[in-house]
Amino acid sequence: MKSLSLLAASLAFASAMSSAAFAQTTLTMWYHGAGNEVESNIINQIISDFNASQSDWVVEIESFPQAAYNDSVVAGALAGNLPDILDVDGPVMPNWAWSGYMQPLQIDEAKIANYLPGTKGVWNGELYSIGLWDAAISLVTRQSYLDELGLRVPTLEQPWTGEEFMDALAKAKASGKFDHALDLGTAWTGEWYPYAFSPFLQSFGGDIIDRSTYTTAEGVLNGEAAVEFGTWWQGLFTEGYAQATQDPADRDNGFNSGKYAFSWNGNWAALGTLDAYEDVLFLPAPDFGNGPKIGAASWQFGVAATSEHPDGASAFIEFALQDKYLADFSNGIGLIPATASAAALTENYEEGGPLAVFFGLSEAQALVRPVTPGYVVAAKVFEKALADIANGADVQDTLDSAVDEIDADISKNDNYGF
């Protein structure tokens, strides 16, 4: 009898243990980092730590190559096959939230109070996504070039004016030392154009969409300031300072091999440049009259609208918001950690670090791209308009056409809820 009781107790214990194991709920996660070994290792480490830290949830990841990621998510949403957790590029988030692919995050917002502004994905007054890092652009050059050309070093407090910037390009061209004065990265297409070049437009006083209403581009993309920007933009190519069509190899290696005096490039390329030269300078954007601007917002984590476990998904995201993980990502892939405390833990962004300047740029100059679901269409229209103007199209006509196209899309989508 005693042995029977022992057996029953053992069975009950085993059953309780197995149901505890089965009580763990699986959360699926999609991530854009397939093919990047370092990034994959870090995200896998976070998942492993999270899974070991509690007994309610188990996160399983499926990685996609970045270039295929957005299309895969849209297709997954159409087929009703989204995961619990996904990551999203900052400017795309409003579109996915508006389309019903995402739901607001359930995390303690006090934890992200000191995060860089570009890392917070807020749409319609609610936080939908949060990034562990941001990216920033700077005007890359060398101290020796500035010395040779007789140019002062611009600072965050006193960036170059538009006139000073054009003077720098003219002097670089006149020196005859470079194939072109400025590497704009026109070889990179897609999101690079609005991310890298719309801040110039904003510094001139224009924008891609009127942010006061988000229902039109009229006046901001084809008004006086925008035309002034467009004329300046076209001048970069007609004056021979930059190339409207660029060999991708020159984008990757041109500045590092001495073909350009200046390069408009992101912090992700900075380490390679530091390897190439000892006197590299990462300069702030020039001020064309309305303040110096650079783009903001990179990849962020969010919860799919179809997730049946938003509490678990949010718990994972909140878990990932630890300085040590922010620092790991920064050390691993060179991006800017979202907090100053995490920056202090990194090799490149700690005070006095070789890339610390980017943290300051992000804080001081970053402006998120228009926070509207219509951005994804407007961004493509903007890219085409800039490429056309670079190749000689009439500035006013091209910008007017772009406005018509953007406004037609906004109208077709009932003002995207604005």
Add this chain to the structure above:
Amino acid sequence: MAQITADNHGLRLVVRYTVLGLIALMFVFPLVFMLMSSLKPDAQLLSDTRSLRAFLPVGDISLDNYFDAFRRAPVGLFIFNSVVVTGITVVLSLMVCSAAAFAFVFVDWRGRELVLTLILATLIVPFETIAIPLLLIASKLPWLGLDGLSYGWLNSYQVQIIPFVADGLTIFLFVQYFKDLPGELIEAARVEGASWWQVYRRIVMPLAGPVLATAAILKFLAMYNQYLWPLMVVQEETYRPVMVGLQYFFQLNRAWGEIMAYLSLITVPVLAFYLFLQRAFIASIASTGVKG
């Protein structure tokens, strides 16, 4: 009138082969560039692009890019997936489309002209326009597998194969070829009591070698190069094909050498398949211009 002499005949041959050689080089250069670049580190690869060195195995040559490519992505799995999907689709497509074409050309049934016209009309419909409806259907279809009945074909081989088994172009190729076969052969067989199946299997298909090769190559290329559809229906790495896998190498800082190594690896099955069928393929292309 100019005489053909041994001298100018020889000259003509030299000119002809020079021109043909130059044309051949134009087509071969990209492949040579790809192969040579796959052996060079990125910095050298980029600096060589503006000289003939780009086509030569010079400088710092190694297989490092190939090892790195295998480290970055499951290259073997992607090639296996593509070969499986492409191979099965090609075989099924040849069977189904040739049988359909046989029915259109040799079997007399009401409405066949109309149905054939409708099938050929699908040639002008781009795949992109039907991709989303097809995705919605595929995501709900039932499937009887080893695990029993399930719903939804996403993340599987069948979702990459079955929608492409029958297509207007392959049926059209077979119809055109079958129309040129002598009708007397079919009539004689029928008079002798052969069934339609026997006519198809024992008379028509043995004569269809060239069109089989052409259809197989065209289908192979179309399937092997599939990108949009697998992107939409395959979320699990386990089923991803080579073209989606190519995107693994397009990171912010592109690894050009690895990209060239990956491209070289995934080109091998295509070249092997083409070389295997090239004699029949050329015969088929040549025969399309000969009306007897």
